[in-house]
Amino acid sequence: MIVTIKDVAKKANVAPSTVSRVIANSPRISEKTKKRVREVMEELGYYPNFQARSLAAKSTQSIGVIMPNSAYHAFQNPFFPEVLRGISKNAHANKYGIYLSTGSTEEEIYAEVTSMVQGRRVDGVILLYSRINDKTMKFLQETNFPFTVVGRPDQNEERITFVDNDNIFITKQVTKYLIELGHRHIAFVGGSLDFVVTIDRLNGYKLALNEAGIPFNKDYMVHEEFIKDNGKEALKSLMSLDSPPTALVTQDDLIAYEMISHLGDMNIKVPEDISIVSFNNLMLSEHSKPPLTSVDICIDQLGFEATSCLIEKIEKPDTLPKRITIPTKFIERKSCERRQS
Missing domain, CATH: 3.40.50.2300 (Response regulator)
Known part of the structure; x- marks a missing residue:
């Protein structure tokens, strides 16, 4: 039997609208009521239809994360799991999911991003690279779709929000x-x-x-x-x-x-x-x-700050472009030695 929002409301002795507000984590609902409703949801096995809610709200609560090549090759480089750790931490705190790209070539990545944007599968995009003459970045600019870049853009950097080291x-x-x-x-x-x-x-x-x-x-x-x-x-x-x-x-x-x-x-x-x-x-x-x-180079912070900038652009479309420079730390160990003359 399919459990509905009305079943939850009846069991928790609240109005269906209250259940909706609990799902949306509305500040208008007391923590005590939220706790009771969530316990009933768990007891009855009720799972909100977030896809339907996203359509109604014209929001997916999802972020597209675009890698420079396939996930298989990207994850062989520890940089990408680490930058994703920073992205995931921030996205989770703001109740956004993550949609990872799967394209292997520049053409496949471009096709995937255009599909994401035109199909409104995500609310915004983080590019985890900056390529010379990148048509994916140019497309995102031309469509005025919210995006941020981990890395300095090749062109129009004054009009693009990006996070990078110096x-x-x-x-x-x-x-x-x-x-x-x-x-x-x-x-x-x-x-x-x-x-x-x-x-x-x-x-x-x-x-x-x-x-x-x-x-x-x-x-x-x-x-x-x-x-x-x-x-x-x-x-x-x-x-x-x-x-x-x-x-x-x-x-x-x-x-x-x-x-x-x-x-x-x-x-x-x-x-x-x-x-x-x-x-x-x-x-x-x-x-x-x-x-x-x-x-x-503080990899996880690069991801965290890029996510903050993107969520700000999604929620406040008139936000001006910005550059965030993440400080670095030189770690001196044993692989360098003074050259003997």
Whole structure:
């Protein structure tokens, strides 16, 4: 037998409208009444039809979370579970559900987002990446649909709400740190130039070199594509240069772990022969061998603040665009050593 709202009201000795207000968590209803109604709902096995309620309210109480590739590949990178932790915490507190994207390619992601928006399956969208010339972001702008971005937008950043670290500044600082340790041959490893975060970090790296009077050497750049194809061979090519690097700035801790492993196979010791600094400060970083010097970018806070901004845009559509900069912390461990002259 299907339990209705009227059955709950009769059993709890309240009006059906009171049950509706309890479901909506209305402040007009006392906590004592809410407790009694919820106990009856549980006793009778009554589950509110939130889909019908959303249609009536023209709201889904759901947030679309869009990853740069399929969930399968994204979750292999600890960044995404961690940023989702921040999103989930905030969404739950504000009674929003989460709708995860499943697209694997840029085209599939675009098709999925357009379907979400046109079908009104979500109230707003969080993009967990910022891609160069991203048509998904352009579509969200053109349709004036509520969205926020984790990362600095490639274009129109003054008109888009986004949450990010100051990637240019922090990469300049970590590169400067290596320079102050006496390193002048410093490579930049990993990251796709399709994404703004890589470009910003590369620019910070170049700024530090320029200020120190060190020429930029394109041979010291190893892109993500080469690492994916064969990380070990890419590193071998780098270390076979006439003047091989004595330090690496890596895009994230996962790439740093891979580099440390390959260097070990090549009998190159970290930090005695080469220093490594990275980003994300994953849980394993302090337990790696050697413990990894890394920048804590406060991943969960990125997600939490992006969700706050999105909910504000959903509930107050006239909210002006804003940039939220999340502070970072440099965690110095044992993967860097002063260069002996």
